[in-house]
Amino acid sequence: xxxxxxxxxxxxxxxxxxxxxxxxxxxxxxxxxxxxxxxxxxxxxxxxxxx
Amino acid sequence: xxxxxxxxxxxxxxxxxxxxxxxxxxxxxxxxxxxxxxxxxxxxxxxxxxxxxxxxxxxxxxxxxxxxxxxxxxxxxxxxxxxxxxxxxxxxxxxxxxxxxxxxxxxxxxxxxxxxxxxxxxxxxxxxxxxxxxxxxxxxxxxxxxxxxxxxxxxxxxxxxxxxxxxxxxxxxxxxxxxxxxxxxxxxxxxxxxxxxxxxxxxxxxxxxxxxxxxxxxxxxxxxxxxxxxxxxxxxxxxxxxxxxxxxxxxxxxxxxxxxxxxxxxxxxxxxxxxxxxxxxxxxxxxxxxxxxxxxxxxxxxxxxxxxxxxxxxxxxxxxxxxxxxxxxxxxxxxxxxxxxxxxxxxxxxxxxxxxxxxxxxxxxxxxxxxxxxxxxxxxxxxxxxxxxxxxxxxxxxxxxxxxxxxxxxxxxxxxxxxxxxxxxxxxxxxxxxxxxxxxxxxxxxxxxxxxxxxxxxxxxxxxxxxxxxxxxxxxxxxxxxxxxxxxxxxxxxxxxxxxxxxxxxxxxxxxxxxxxxxxxxxxxxxxxxxxxxxxxxxxxxxxxxxxxxxxxxxxxxxxxxxxxxxxxxxxxxxxxxxxxxxxxxxxxxxxxxxxxxxxxxxxxxxxxxxxxxxxxxxxxxxxxxxxxxxxxxxxxxxxxxxxxxxxxxxxxxxxxxxxxxxxxxxxxxxxxxxxxxxxxxxxxxxxxxxxxxxxxxxxxxxxxxx
Numbered sequence: 001x002x003x004x005x006x007x008x009x010x011x012x013x014x015x016x017x018x019x020x021x022x023x024x025x026x027x028x029x030x031x032x033x034x035x036x037x038x039x040x041x042x043x044x045x046x047x048x049x050x051x
Numbered sequence: 052x053x054x055x056x057x058x059x060x061x062x063x064x065x066x067x068x069x070x071x072x073x074x075x076x077x078x079x080x081x082x083x084x085x086x087x088x089x090x091x092x093x094x095x096x097x098x099x100x101x102x103x104x105x106x107x108x109x110x111x112x113x114x115x116x117x118x119x120x121x122x123x124x125x126x127x128x129x130x131x132x133x134x135x136x137x138x139x140x141x142x143x144x145x146x147x148x149x150x151x152x153x154x155x156x157x158x159x160x161x162x163x164x165x166x167x168x169x170x171x172x173x174x175x176x177x178x179x180x181x182x183x184x185x186x187x188x189x190x191x192x193x194x195x196x197x198x199x200x201x202x203x204x205x206x207x208x209x210x211x212x213x214x215x216x217x218x219x220x221x222x223x224x225x226x227x228x229x230x231x232x233x234x235x236x237x238x239x240x241x242x243x244x245x246x247x248x249x250x251x252x253x254x255x256x257x258x259x260x261x262x263x264x265x266x267x268x269x270x271x272x273x274x275x276x277x278x279x280x281x282x283x284x285x286x287x288x289x290x291x292x293x294x295x296x297x298x299x300x301x302x303x304x305x306x307x308x309x310x311x312x313x314x315x316x317x318x319x320x321x322x323x324x325x326x327x328x329x330x331x332x333x334x335x336x337x338x339x340x341x342x343x344x345x346x347x348x349x350x351x352x353x354x355x356x357x358x359x360x361x362x363x364x365x366x367x368x369x370x371x372x373x374x375x376x377x378x379x380x381x382x383x384x385x386x387x388x389x390x391x392x393x394x395x396x397x398x399x400x401x402x403x404x405x406x407x408x409x410x411x412x413x414x415x416x417x418x419x420x421x422x423x424x425x426x427x428x429x430x431x432x433x434x435x436x437x438x439x440x441x442x443x444x445x446x447x448x449x450x451x452x453x454x455x456x457x458x459x460x461x462x463x464x465x466x467x468x469x470x471x472x473x474x475x476x477x478x479x480x481x482x483x484x485x486x487x488x489x490x491x492x493x494x495x496x497x498x499x500x501x502x503x504x505x506x507x508x509x510x511x512x513x514x515x516x517x518x519x520x521x522x523x524x525x526x527x528x529x530x531x532x533x534x535x536x537x538x539x540x541x542x543x544x545x546x547x548x549x550x551x552x553x554x555x556x557x558x559x560x561x562x563x564x565x566x567x568x569x570x571x572x573x574x575x576x577x578x579x580x581x582x583x584x585x586x587x588x589x590x591x592x593x594x595x596x597x598x599x600x601x602x603x604x605x606x607x608x609x610x611x612x613x614x615x616x617x618x619x620x621x622x623x624x625x626x627x628x629x630x631x632x633x634x635x636x637x638x639x640x641x642x643x644x645x646x647x648x649x650x651x652x653x654x655x656x657x658x659x660x661x662x663x664x665x666x667x668x669x670x671x672x673x674x675x676x677x678x679x680x681x682x683x684x685x686x687x688x689x690x691x692x693x694x695x696x697x698x699x700x701x702x703x704x705x706x707x708x709x710x711x712x713x714x715x716x717x718x719x720x721x722x723x724x725x726x727x728x729x730x731x732x733x734x735x736x737x738x739x740x741x742x743x744x745x746x747x748x749x750x751x752x753x754x755x756x757x758x
Contacts, residue, residue, distance in 0.1 A: 004175070008182065012159060019155040026147060036100030042077035 064094065065111045069118060071129045072103050079127070086125035087118060101264075105129075142259035149194035150252045156190030157245040161736070164242040168733045180232040180239045187241035191225050194248050197255065213393040213438065216400055217251060220429040227426045238423075243430055243735045250743050251438040258442035261449045262461045280305065280312040283356065301359045305350045307514045313359045314346050320355035324348045334610070335565065347655050351515060351565070352558070353543075385665075387463050388704075389441040392711060396437065404428045407726045420728075428725040431735055432718055436742040440710030443750040448703040451754055456671075456686035457696050464682030468666040468700040470647045474596055474693075475638065475664070477652035478607035478617050478625075482589055484688060485653060485672055487516060487565050487581035489523050497569075497577060503532035505569050505579075508545045508556040511537050516567050516581060517545070517556065544568075585620065592690035593621055599697055601649070606634050608656045634660040651693060653677045668693060699753075706753055710746045717742040 025031065071083055080098045083105055087096035092110040099106070107118055115131055122129045163179040171179060198221070202214035221244055228239040279293040280303035289304060294312040297303070302318065305311060321339035326348045335351050338344055344357055404425045411421035445462040452459055459465055476482055497505070506529050509521040534547040534554070544557030544567070552572040559568040565581040586592075596603050605625035607614045618625035626637060638660055641648050650657070650664035653673030661667040661680035669681035678684050685692045721738050724730050 011162065012182075012186070015155055015159050019151060022151045023148065026144075026151075031144070031147060033099040033101045036080065036098055039077035039080055039100055043081040 063111055064108060065113075066106060066108045067115055067118060067131065068104055068106050069115075069122070069129045069131055070104050071098075071122065071127050073127050074098065074100060074103055074105075082125050083122065083127055086121050086127075090117060090121045093118075143256055143263050146197065146252060146256040146259055149197060150249070150256055152190050153194035153245055153249040153252055156186050156194075157242070157249045160187050160242045160245055164732065164736070177232075177235060183239055183241040184229060184232045187245055188225060188229065191221065191241075191244055191248065194245075194252060195221055198248075198251070211394060211397050212390050216393065216397040216429075217247075217433060217438070219401070220433040221248065223426050224430050227423065231423075238732050240426075240430055240732050240735070243732055243739065246736060246739055247430070247433050250739070254439040254442040257446045258462060261442075261446045261459070264449075264453070280309075297359050299359050299361060303357045303359060304354060305357055306354045307350055307352055310349050311344055311346050311357065314361040315344050315357035315359045317342050317344055318356050318358045320353055322350050322352040322355050325351050334613070349515070385463060385467055387441075388466055388707060389437070392437060400429065400432045403432065403722060403726070410726070411728070416728075424726070424728045427728070427730045427735070428722060431721045431725040431730055431738065433739075436714035436717060436746045437711065439743055439746050440714055440750075441707050443747050444703050444706045444710060444753055447750050447753040448699050448706075452696060452699055455692055455695060457668075457692050458684045458686075459696075460682050460684075464666060465700045465703055467647075468649065468682065468697060469704040471649040471666055471697060472601055473641055473646040474601050474603040474649040474651065475606040475641075475660070476603060476623075477650075477654060477657050477660075478605055478609055478614055479583065480653035480673065481651050481657075481670060482605065482617060482621070482690070483583045483585050485583060485670075487519055488584050489520050490580045490582065491523075493577070493579050494523060494527065497579075499529075500532070501569060501571055501574070501577060502527070502529045504534070504549050504554050504571055505556060505577075507531040507534045507549070508537075508547060508554065508569075511547070512539055512545050512556075516565065519581065520556075520567065520579065585617065586688055586690045588689050588691045590621060592694055593623065595691065595694035596697070599694055599701075601694075601697065606637055606650075606652075606660065608634070608654070631656045631659045635663045638663045649693075649697070652681075668696065703753060706750055710749055713745055713749065714742060717745075 030037075071079075074080060074083060080100060083098055084096045087093055087105065087107050090109075090113070092113040094108045094110075096105055096107045098104070109118070119129050119131075160183045163183050167176055167179055195218070198214045198217050201212065202218035205212045205215055224240045224244045228241050228244070231237070231239050279291055280297060281289050282292045282297070283289055283302045283304050292301075297313045303312065303315065307322070317338050317340050319340055321337070323335040323337045324344060325335050326345065338355070343360070344355075407428045408421045408425035411424050412418070416424070442462065445465055448465060449459045449462075479485055494502070502524055506521055506524040509517040509524070510531055511534075512518075532549055534549050537545065537547040539545045544555055546553065546555035546557070548554070549571070553570075554572065555570045557568050557570065559566045559578055567579050567581070569577040569579060593603055603623055605614060605618055605621075605623050605627075606629060607625065607627050608629050608631075609627060611627045614625050614627035629637065634657065638648050638650065642665070647665045650660050650667040651669070652661055652667070653670050655676045657669075658676040658680045661669065661677060666683075667681040668683040668685060669677040671678070671684055671686040673681070673684070683696055685696070717738065721730070724734070
């Protein structure tokens with residue numbers, strides 16, 4: 001029973017942290033260009049060198 | 052953000068947003084960003100692929116044309132973004148935050164609920180109920196807002212929609228759970244309510260995502276068309292002005308290959324103009340000084356100066372826009388299938404809940420207990436699977452269609468398309484490619500070295516005929532000959548030296564229709580006729596439409612002879628020489644006979660007809676008006692996508708109906724249990740997620756529908 005007093009706030013806190021992180025990324029515009037973000041990983045930064 | 056460079060706080064830098072419609076993959080993104088950052092003075096360039104835009108931060112001294120030039124060297128056409136074309140507000144974004152909150156709250160409350168279900172008793176259970184309420188109530192208030200506002204709007208207009216039963220169910224369930232929590236009751240329903248909101252918001256977000264994605268594509272095309280003109284100043288200066296800034300009396304210099312931005316009168320020069328976009332007439336008309344020229348027509352041959360006589364509301368274009376505004380009734384009167392279903396569904400659910408309440412009262416269960424059972428009925432019947440049934444199916448079908456190059460503007464378009472039983476097709480630009488192509492027989496007969504010279508000459512000119520010729524020759528694998536002393540005389544042609552021999556690609560001495568003449572000194576002259584040709588798969592596509600039970604006919608503004616030729620070739624009935632009003636009337640007549648009409652067209656003159664038809668489709672090469680008025684826009688030269696789109700729309704509707712059947716079947720099982728008072732929060736949560744998952748799985752089958 002005492003364990004719950006610690007575990008529940010911890011669980012809620014972690015969840016709230018995730019939610020806060022999501023809101024932060026939403027406000028920073030990370031969801032503005034979902035297609036671009038998916039494609040960006042395929043860009044080779046070192047194109048000049050032979051593969 | 053605007054098209055003009057923005058001054059940021061640091062006065063030495065500015066940023067510009069350019070629209071680059073041709074970007075579509077990682078390779079394009081990299082090329083665009085590299086090309087721009089290589090320009091001296093650019094600090095950074097960041098592509099937004101969804102909006103097909105690139106944002107460039109650069110020194111204030113750097114001018115836009117330099118950026119556009121750098122991009123065109125990299126092979127991308129671009130344009131500064133106009134203010135009026137600023138990206139429409141995204142429909143998904145306002146739903147993301149409620150979705151996240153509902154997800155967070157749902158998971159946490161579910162965690163607490165699981166411990167209650169597995170036997171937490173006494174003070175622990177009460178504590179958990181209070182915790183659930185503390186998380187659940189604010190979360191429900193926040194993430195339920197999209198539904199509450201929409202339901203309130205519907206009630207104010209004295210109608211109902213899907214959101215009315217949702218809002219009633221959600222608020223009653225929340226109120227009851229709160230009451231139970233405070234009175235040490237047996238069950239609280241926060242978990243079920245939040246799960247319901249989560250699923251419904253997910254459906255809503257998917258629906259919005261589909262619309263956003265298609266809009267981004269269509270807007271990308273729209274931004275491509277330059278609306279404006281080079282205006283000649285009094286001192287001979289030439290300046291680019293947007294269409295909105297043109298006033299009567301200004302003189303526009305219209306180069307070959309440009310479209311007129313306003314109605315006017317030719318004051319110097321002579322050329323032939325293609326009016327097909329405006330009237331459907333395929334034969335170019337010759338205009339000289341003193342003749343009136345209409346906005347939207349394409350200058351084919353030589354640069355001319357045109358004095359603006361009318362702009363904005365005064366033009367022939369504006370008349371068409373006015374017609375279109377008046378002709379959207381069929382579509383605005385269309386009620387989406389989800390709303391039609393909920394019109395039947397909501398009263399049924401509410402009377403069942405009322406019946407449960409009355410029944411238990413009569414059986415002597417007491418107000419509180421009867422209310423609990425009635426609300427259990429409301430929660431269990433909340434249209435969770437129904438809310439997902441339509442959007443998931445449509446999103447899956449639309450993304451499958453998008454892969455084939457068909458952009459669907461919204462889900463309602465797909466529903467209307469599925470019901471179509473009659474198709475009307477415009478000729479110029481829809482059945483045909485809408486651009487002059489060289490005669491393939493002549494190209495075949497052309498000796499190799501002549502073809503090489505022709506390509507070399509054609510590639511030096513921006514004239515539409517030259518470009519068409521260059522494209523066709525390159526498609527045949529011809530390599531350009533090396534030429535020297537190339538010079539272009541506007542209106543006459545290109546001349547050069549090839550291996551010491553004079554060669555030229557010029558206007559023919561005498562020709563009916565469009566043609567060009569290839570001269571190679573010491574060899575016979577070649578006349579290459581140009582004509583607008585049928586799309587390569589038009590015959591097959593029309594046969595396919597007939598197989599779907601859709602009878603097609605031609606509705607054209609072009610002259611009788613030209614239309615009859617195409618009609619004979621395709622074996623279709625045809626009406627020719629129609630004005631935009633008459634096209635609209637033809638559609639209205641068919642609709643009056645009970646037909647559901649699909650209109651396929653591209654021109655300005657098709658705009659009113661596209662808006663009046665039950666569903667409409669336009670090629671990506673269509674006029675702005677055509678693309679805006681149409682429900683679907685297809686890319687590429689093939690017409691086969693039209694029957695494919697109809698087929699996939701019908702398949703989508705079939706799946707939507709299956710989904711409804713599944714959702715209602717689930718209710719048939721669950722409602723008697725709820726009315727009997729046997730449903731616990733655990734059962735409700737399990738039933739809700741199972742039925743939603745089944746509906747989603749069924750919809751995913753559509754991923755293959757467009758293939």
